[in-house]
Amino acid sequence: MKLFDLYPLFDIEPVSGKGCYVYDQSGQTYLDFYTGHAVISIGHSHPHYQQRLQAQLQKIGFYSNSVQNSLQKAVAEKLGELSGCEDYQLFFCNSGAEAVENAFKFASMHTGKHKIISFERAFHGRTTAAINATDMARFKPSINCQLPVEFHAWNQTESVVKSLTNGDVCAVIVEGIQGIGGIHPAAPAFLQSLAQLCQTFEVPLILDEIQSGFGRSGHFFAFQASGIQPDIITVAKGMGNGFPVGGVLIHDKYPPQKGMSGSTFGGNHLACSAVMAVLEVIEQEGLIENSQNIGLLLKSELENIPEIKIVRGHGLMLGLEFDFPIAALRKQLLFEQQVFTGSSSQPNVMRILPPLSIGEKEVKLFIKKLKSALCQLPTPYSPVLIPA
Numbered sequence: 023m024k025l026f027d028l029y030p031l032f033d034i035e036p037v038s039g040k041g042c043y044v045y046d047q048s049g050q051t052y053l054d055f056y057t058g059h060a061v062i063s064i065g066h067s068h069p070h071y072q073q074r075l076q077a078q079l080q081k082i083g084f085y086s087n088s089v090q091n092s093l094q095k096a097v098a099e100k101l102g103e104l105s106g107c108e109d110y111q112l113f114f115c116n117s118g119a120e121a122v123e124n125a126f127k128f129a130s131m132h133t134g135k136h137k138i139i140s141f142e143r144a145f146h147g148r149t150t151a152a153i154n155a156t157d158m159a160r161f162k163p164s165i166n167c168q169l170p171v172e173f174h175a176w177n178q179t180e181s182v183v184k185s186l187t188n189g190d191v192c193a194v195i196v197e198g199i200q201g202i203g204g205i206h207p208a209a210p211a212f213l214q215s216l217a218q219l220c221q222t223f224e225v226p227l228i229l230d231e232i233q234s235g236f237g238r239s240g241h242f243f244a245f246q247a248s249g250i251q252p253d254i255i256t257v258a259k260g261m262g263n264g265f266p267v268g269g270v271l272i273h274d275k276y277p278p279q280k281g282m283s284g285s286t287f288g289g290n291h292l293a294c295s296a297v298m299a300v301l302e303v304i305e306q307e308g309l310i311e312n313s314q315n316i317g318l319l320l321k322s323e324l325e326n327i328p329e330i331k332i333v334r335g336h337g338l339m340l341g342l343e344f345d346f347p348i349a350a351l352r353k354q355l356l357f358e359q360q361v362f363t364g365s366s367s368q369p370n371v372m373r374i375l376p377p378l379s380i381g382e383k384e385v386k387l388f389i390k391k392l393k394s395a396l397c398q399l400p401t402p403y404s405p406v407l408i409p410a
């Protein structure tokens with residue numbers, strides 16, 4: 023059987039990893055400033071993570087959600103404590119898109135409505151309702167477009183107010199920092215205004231923190247810089263540091279009903295062990311503070327590189343905007359400088375999403391390699407090679 027050939031692949035195969043680095047079969051070292059789509063939060067092959075998963079595997083890997091699982095309760099408690107979201111209840115699922123689907127489901131069950139308000143450049147996943155609320159999907163088959171969705175201007179609420187007054191909105195969904203859309207942070211005033219409007223019109227506000235959550239922005243959740251309290255929060259990616267796990271945090275004011283949703287694999291023993299290890303390492307190693315502090319250092323170094331027009335983002339979730347498409351630069355970085363970086367839906371914007379554990383050494387190394395890659399770029403990309 024062949025693979026269903028969906029992904030354009032780089033011809034590199036990481037076979038091991040340690041901290042901020044991955045290694046291919048020939049032993050070549052790569053600096054990982056992308057973490058496989060913002061997934062590796064605490065670093066590759068963290069010993070505590072390995073130990074927790076191995077120990078759990080020795081005991082039991084899985085049983086269904088029809089029996090007690092005290093690991094789930096322990097994770098919910100730890101997550102509440104570390105994130106400051108103690109007034110929420112945790113629903114476990116297996117991926118980001120599944121978290122978004124369930125968030126919509128809970129919102130629709132609560133309001134009895136089904137229109138979604140989303141924003142330009144939004145990315146919320148590739149499943150039915152999630153892709154419908156995604157602004158950039160090239161492939162949106164009609165089965166995924168059955169529900170009404172509106173895309174509003176980013177960081178503005180004028181048109182949102184008008185829409186909410188119609189009384190047919192099920193939920194407003196917004197990323198704390200837009201990720202795939204090119205790293206656009208939600209302005210605090212925008213989020214505060216959305217939270218206020220949602221409260222007034224009794225419409226659940228869903229914060230999609232799948233990419234920006236778990237410390238990446240320098241706060242546990244990116245929205246926390248705005249001081250708001252969303253009704254529903256979606257999480258995945260960095261939550262499991264590579265173990266497939268997602269979750270929905272639902273504010274206590276929304277009571278659950280038995281059977282309103284569910285998942286075979288959600289919150290299984292291995293997933294819980296992975297999330298617990300991530301939370302413990304984030305706490306013990308001060309990774310949220312590190313993300314904030316090292317993020318500031320990285321940002322200031324990047325701002326001194328003339329080829330970069332704008333540096334956007336917070337913590338270790340940064341977008342570098344160039345005035346040329348970055349595809350060639352990313353290849354140069356990967357194949358000549360051995361650095362992983364990310365693309366975005368904006369051809370000129372590179373995403374920088376390293377592990378939250380990087381230090382000054384990795385910042386310096388990245389800056390050196392980025393400068394070298396920029397110098398090596400053929401014209402017309404590199405201004406330094408254009409004759410005066």
Ligand SMILES: Cc1ncc(COP(=O)(O)O)c(C=O)c1O
Pocket residue numbers: 059117118119120122145146147148197201202230231232233234258259
């Ligand atoms: C903000 C956001 N929401 C949802 C998703 C979908 O997550 P998954 O690929 O785990 O389904 C992503 C994935 O990149 C994302 O960045």
